[in-house]
Amino acid sequence: MFLAGAECPFTCSFCDLWRYTLDGPTPAGALPIQLSRALQEIEPPLPTRLKLYNASNFFDRRAVPQQDLPRLAELSRPFPAITVESHASTIGPMTLEFRTLLIGRLEVAMGLETIHPIAVEQLNKRLELFRFDGAADFLALHRIDLRAFVLLGVPYVPAGEMVEWTVRAVEHAAARGAGRIAIIPVRGGNGELERLEALGDFTPPTLVQLETVLEHCLSCAAVVTADLWDVARLRGCEACRGQRVKRLELMNLTGRAAPFVTCAVCA
Ligand code: SF4
Ligand SMILES: [Zn+2]
Numbered sequence: 314m315f316l317a318g319a320e321c322p323f324t325c326s327f328c329d330l331w332r333y334t335l336d337g338p339t340p341a342g343a344l345p346i347q348l349s350r351a352l353q354e355i356e357p358p359l360p361t362r363l364k365l366y367n368a369s370n371f372f373d374r375r376a377v378p379q380q381d382l383p384r385l386a387e388l389s390r391p392f393p394a395i396t397v398e399s400h401a402s403t404i405g406p407m408t409l410e411f412r413t414l415l416i417g418r419l420e421v422a423m424g425l426e427t428i429h430p431i432a433v434e435q436l437n438k439r440l441e442l443f444r445f446d447g448a449a450d451f452l453a454l455h456r457i458d459l460r461a462f463v464l465l466g467v468p469y470v471p472a473g474e475m476v477e478w479t480v481r482a483v484e485h486a487a488a489r490g491a492g493r494i495a496i497i498p499v500r501g502g503n504g505e506l507e508r509l510e511a512l513g514d515f516t517p518p519t520l521v522q523l524e525t526v527l528e529h530c531l532s533c534a535a536v537v538t539a540d541l542w543d544v545a546r547l548r549g550c551e552a553c554r555g556q557r558v559k560r561l562e563l564m565n566l567t568g569r570a571a572p573f574v575t576c577a578v579c580a
Contacts, residue, residue, distance in 0.1 A: 314365055316347050319376045321369035323400060325426075325438045326468055329503040330368040338375045339367075345384040352388060363392035363417075371397035371421075372407040379407060386414035396420040396460060401440055401448035412457055420458035420493075423448060428482045432469040435514075442485075449489035458493075461486035461535075465526055466499035466518030468509045476522055480529045487535040496530070497540040498523050498547055520549030520557050521579075527564055538565040550579035 318339035320331050369376040389395045395417050404421060412419045425445050427433060433442065452459050463482040470478050479496060486494050498518045501507055509515035523539050530537040539561050549557065553576035563571045
């Protein structure tokens with residue numbers, strides 16, 4: 314469920330989620346109304362997991378008014394598992410409060426993005442590695458599942474090292490207890506990435522790089538998938554694009570390497 318609420322206070326250079334947010338704080342009562350209306354449209358059988366994505370941090374009171382937590386938890390009752398997103402810095406008492414109100418199991422999705430030391434400093438995310446690790450430990454201690462997002466094509470990571478740094482970040486997230494990890498190729502379009510590209514600080518990732526990263530991560534302890542949202546926008550050879558996307562879909566579904574794609578055009 315995509316819920317509309319307050320904009321995230323962080324301004325990560327790769328993010329374009331502000332387009333789907335409100336200018337001020339989320340009014341109390343707005344999210345339960347949105348969720349209740351959306352749930353009425355779902356035909357049974359219900360999915361086993363409900364994802365509440367608010368294009369911000371679920372545990373930021375400005376984005377999710379604390380008084381709405383009981384009603385949101387009540388509406389989530391039919392689902393055995395509930396996923397919300399949060400920056401590591403906003404994980405804390407409100408996370409525990411929501412977990413206590415839920416009947417289903419809580420999973421928190423957290424962006425690790427990268428562990429490249431220079432890129433981490435440049436992303437505007439204000440997420441030092443120790444913060445991610447501390448939040449991951451906190452979730453594990455309180456038996457809350459962790460899903461992590463890792464980027465491919467992070468600004469300031471040299472193009473030739475892009476694949477390696479993404480694999481390393483996936484391994485780091487898995488070592489900190491993430492049970493599911495999504496690899497997200499950075500997509501331009503927010504203006505800032507185009508500015509960085511012109512300066513030579515951002516190179517858009519390719520479809521083949523996404524394939525390569527996923528292959529490397531399939532033996533990881535976590536379930537690792539490639540995010541295929543807007544995959545048509547990734548740079549790649551048009552002759553084999555369709556086959557490569559199918560291969561990625563297959564690897565996402567099975568968790569196993571699929572036969573290589575051979576292409577006379579880009580081989
Ligand atoms: S913390 Fe998440 S939602 Fe906020 S700007 Fe960064 S990527 Fe976007
Ligand atoms: Zn090709």
